[in-house]
Amino acid sequence: MPFLENLTDQTPLELLVNVIDILLVWFVVYKLITIIKGTKAVQLLKGIFFIIIAYLITQALNLETLGWIMQQVLNWGFLAIIIIFQPEMRRALEQLGRGKLFSSSQLNEESERGRLIDAMSKSVSYMAKRRIGALISIERETGLSEYIETGIPMNSDITSELLINLFIPNTPLHDGAVIIQKNRIAAAACYLPLSESPFISKELGTRHRAALGISEVTDAITVIVSEETGAISLTANGDLHRNLSLEDFEVKLRRIWFGAEQQTADSSRWNWRGKKNG
Template structure:
């Protein structure tokens, strides 16, 4: 085979250069995809791929008229792509000029983390002040699909306004848990398993028992706002951190969800840990 022969006849340095060349091309394509991700350009790219597939099929089947049409489309496609993708091209060039093109992924990830933490903090603070009960479970490694199926599918972006609106009393979705999956609200009004631990404090109601229950069978993080007291709690790995201030809530959520390091402060919240075998 020509490829094997060329590899055999190439020196180790040439092989290494070819490998680096291919990896760089893939990296450039990857960065371009991250730039247009979430924009209308994604749908347009799908259309271009369809045109390319049709062009190959017409060549194979000998459909000359359709082949000629596809050739014309591809001939002027480069100019059309520049016009259609003008906002994305301009944004990429601006980032390249600022030296931010290849640092974009890490920066976007950090910005998304901050946005999510801010959305949860605003919604939890609003509900705690007004004693609106809330139960929000965040999926990590262990899937929560079986619990998502018990609720109403949403597949919505996380915003503080939406979270608050879901848990407003006497609304269709307020009774049950919101489950967050892949940084989106996957479903609302979901049923979570109640903890069967006999040593749970009698002060804890159904929401807290459900939050502890899901933390005992999965690695999910669950946020609870008490309807009776407005107290904020977080459960994970069978543990519950109760009576959190907003500052402590933000730190605990960031640490549990993203594993981000936080400063060591003398927090005053009470931590309860489930006991085993008496």
């Protein structure tokens, strides 16, 4: 085989250089993946792979018209990639300029999420008892950068005290949503898209509609504390869980955050129409 012949013809030094070259390429690819992880670029990459696969199929089946369309898409794809991935490319260049592109910082995700849930529980409990309205959205796989840009940047550690202070009435940042990104408070006073569904219960206010709206377009977890009743609610994947006790809230938040497949049905689970399931 030509490949094996080329290997046997190389000196040990050349083999070592080639191995290092391959490892460096894989390392760069890995770092690029970590940069776009958690943003909408992940979904866009899936679309690009789909287009490439479709193009290969059209070539194999000799589908001329569809193949010509796919060829045009690929021809202009490089320019489209630059436009689409502009935020990620800018972030990579900024990290490269700060010397952080190849830095490794392994965090204990389980302890960080546990800390998040503990801070959320304490703050939600405090606000629910005093009927302080709150809206907190937690980024998961789909990026929330476009909504973060509508608010006031913070980039702060998550503490129950800070979360409570952000929603104290008549303070500059109490209106809008707090968005948590990568286990940090990314921004406050953010605008979330309101759900336009005509089937939402009329008793739900703007906070609940915003929480449902963001859950319909992303996979974010959003926590709501009602200003009128102090009730605790949670939205995820287009579902609204209303009137949760603090214990149920902690369990549901932990299950959804860790991606548990099985969730026990209980009386506090409501769908987005405001009716009890089951």
